[in-house]
Amino acid sequence: MRIAVKRGYLLCVALFLLLAACGTRTGSQAVATQVPAAATVNPQAAADFYRGKTISIIVGLGPGGGFDTIARLVSKHMPRHMPGNPNVVVENMDGAGSLIALNHVYNVAKPDGLTIGVFNELQINNQLFGNESVQFDLRKMGWLGNAQQGTTACTIRADSPYAENLLRKDAPPLIFGGTGPGSNTDDFARVLINLAGINGRLVSGYPGTAQIRLAVEGREVDGMCWTWDSVTATAANWLETNFITVPVYTAASVDQRVLDRFPKAILAEDLVSDPQTKHLMKVSQAAAAISKPFVLPPGVPAERVAALQAAFESTMKDAEFLADAQQARLEISAHNGAQALVIVNEILNLPPDQAKKLADVLK
Amino acid sequence: MIESFVQGLLNLFAVRPVTLPFGEYALPATFGIMMLGMAIGFVVGILPGLGGAVTLALMLPFTFAMAPLDAFAFLLGMLSVTATTGDITSVLFGVPGEATTAATVVDGHPMAKRGEAGRALGAVLTSSMVGALVGAFALALLIPVVRPLILTFQSPELFMLTVLGITFVASLSGGAVLKGLVAGGFGFLLSMIGLDPQTGVQRATFGQLELWDGIGLVPITIGLFAIPETVELAVRGTSIAGRTVAKVGGVMEGVRDTFRHWQLTVRCSLLGTAIGIMPGLGGAVGQWIAYAHAVQSSPHPETFGTGRIEGVLGPGAANNSKEGGNLILTVLFGVPGSVSMAILLGAFLIKGIVPGPDMLDKNLTLTFSMVWIIVVTNVLTVGICLLFINQLVRVTYVRGSLIIPFILFLVFFGAYAEKNALFDVGLALLFGLLGLVMVQTDWPRPPLVLGLVLGKLTERYLFLSVNRYEWEWLLRPWVIVFAFLIVAVIVYSVREQRRGREKASRLISYEEEI
Secondary structure, three states, X not given: OHHXXXXXXXXXXXXXXXXXXXXXXXOOEOOOOOOOOOOOOOHHHHHHHHOOOEEEXXXXXXXXXXHHHHHHHHHHHHHHHOOOOOEEEEEEOOOHHHHHHHHHHHHHOOOOOOEEEEOOOOHHHHHHOOOOOOOOOHHHOEEEEEEEOOOEEEEEEXXXXXXXXXXXXXXXXXXXXXXXXXXXXXXXXXXXXXXXOOOEEEEEOOOOHHHHHHHHHOOOOOEEEEEHHHHHHHOHHHHHOOOEEEEEEEOOOOOHHHHHHOOOOEEHHHHOOOHHHHHHHHHXXXXXXXXXXXXXOOOOOHHHHHHHHHHHHHHHHOHHHHHHHHHXXXXXXXXXXXXXXXHHHHHHOOOHHHHHXXXXXXX | OHHHHHHHHHHHOOOEEEEEOOEEEEEXXXXXXXXXXXXXXXXHHHOOOOOHHHHHHHHHHXXXXXXXXXXXXHHHHHHHHHHHHHHHHHHHHOOOOOHHHOHHHHHHHHHHHOOOHHHHHHHHHHHHHHHHHHHHHHHHHHHHHHHXXXXXXXXXXXXXXXXXXXXXXXXXXXOOHHHHHHHHHHHHHHHOOEEXXXXXXXXXXXXXXXXXXXXXXXXHHHHHHHHHHHHHHHHHOOEOOOOOOOOOOHHHHHHHHHHHOHHHHHHHHHHHHHHHOOOXXXXXXXXXXXXXXXXXXXXXXXXXXXXXXXHHHHXXXXXXXXXXXXXXXXXXXXXXXXXXXHHHHHHHHHOOOOOOHHHHOOOHHHHHHHHHHHHHHHHHHHHHHHHHHHHHHHHHHOEHHHHHHHHHHHHHHHHHHOOOOHHHHHHHHHHHHHHHHHHHOOOOOHHHHHHHHHHHXXXXXXXXXXXXXXXXXXXXXXXXXXXXXXXXXXHHHHHHHHHHHHHHHHHHHHHHHO
């Protein structure tokens, strides 16, 4: 049965590549319409199984953040789209940047289709770099999809000498603030410094992006790289008062929202010309494209995987879900399971020497 | 500004037409919603395991349809209640309800053992209320200068603040300074466990993923304080209150105590507010500093830990006054001081309220309304608690063998619930053992907790300071001011120590003469 699923995936991968080649990302919605994997299996079996059952979504982060809120909204709206209308509940399993939750879902949770994991997508880099604490293979998990595609923007104080020309070398180093290794605040700054050759310096170890924001306002650091959603949500007055500018950002493709506000902003990979470095830069930030991922442990019966995948995909398009998400100021731009898996494979198939190089860049 | 201050309060009680199933009525809707939030807070505060943060996260979707002020009244009402009720288990059972109420255990629970639970609870509740009031008024006065003040506090200044905090270890040592320093140092070491925040290197994690984020404050404080108390209770074989000294009317005595020591209560309230508006210090620091201050300013520092009322008043006041400071930090800079505040920040964003200078300008009335919500809910909570506290105090007269299973339930659930991790239960047991040994061999436990609370902060801000400024940070004006303050505190403590010893030796020679 596993092989059948795999074959289904391969089919979807091919289909997706075709679709991806045809379509471009338009604003927030990028869900391609397609049949979920293994749709040929008997849906009645899934309905019989799920009737009266309870599905747990294990969130690898604490309550109240974006991950938790999205999981709770999914738990509210997904039952309507599931055969058998099971209950869905959310449990928080915070710790080690989602590693605990992900290891748990992969190794401990029963592969019966009643446990869904939600984790910090940056864990994929841990697997890529062969971190010894990683006890999972994301390629083998059942991917339901992911809810958001992140854009990371570097906000630099507008009075900084680097605001106009990021690549200049004749000024004191541009100081980035970061929250620690493995966060996008650190990783993107390191990529800019080590791969794009920006004359910068990373001061890392702030407790959170909020504290870095204070440091930017207090002139302790000059800028920070963080998700565009957070910029618009928590630093709206920076945008209003033109306190900062965004010279560079990273996303799966051109993000019109950033360009509308900062027409001169460029994609990070356009700072370099060497194709290998360009690719490395893209891969280093590719995890953002599978932000807020929903996965199953390996070995879940195919008809249940298919039912969950279909339910997740229709939940992501559900008008009530989207209205709730909008209320919570969460922009939904989902991938379905097959699409997310393509990105996962693309990242994890990076040749070992390149992966080693990337690990050194991010270290 | 005064206008906004008053209007902010009036808005809470504003009457507006509300459509109910049985018709339309003019009701104080905001106030009603606040009461509903408080009711939920009471249920959650008494049930162990469901912490304030989880409740807020669960209730957040219900605020989507509310007007902004209603939503904040609902959430802040809930938050204020859970912050206060945490003190109740601290005093009654020696089980800190939350990490932020641990300092209340040190003197509050010994009072309960003396049969003075009512007095201790009366004092902690009243001082909480005073704290909330003083904090709110201090903030109202500070609002014009608060923004530049907070921005002055960058990494080097925060580092110096944590060092200043460390100097309080001596006052928390209960006379045995050397033991206190060792315990504080051990706490410091414990705080280093986990991923190092700058380079991600694993420190003393022994391959345990659970240790990556460091060891939690909640299981450790519960272990250190609650488990030795439970063991002692079992060995003693009596009720928690070993003897019945005070009448049930002791609650009013506690209320009077607060005003008897009004200077201390006000000072600790201001201390709590000041620490509350410092970005990045977190909720657990304030109460310990306030406790240390209570010890320091007492003529009998050596008697603390045996059930001194001042040791209950200080942390009680600081604990609730910090909420106002935290709130300012959240509305002004979007920097939440705790998980609960982070969820509240989420609610702001959902309501389209953007944290920033506008909150002290265009939206000042709303900001004041929020401060007032904290004040009003605190007053109401304390009022309600005082009504049923007499009944609650009777628990301390129940036979130990009946109450111990319940306390153990609180202990294990409390340790488990912070992260839903069984690992933390084991940790609580381990530190329970350590706590037992420390009690038996007369080692002070508070310095260990202070070291644990401050260790990570100290390291973090030292690293940030050096990394950012190299050694230039030592020349920043506030750093120098703090350096002088630190030296002054140390000189003062050493002098006091010596004077205490002289007094003691004089007493001995006096006795010898007799």
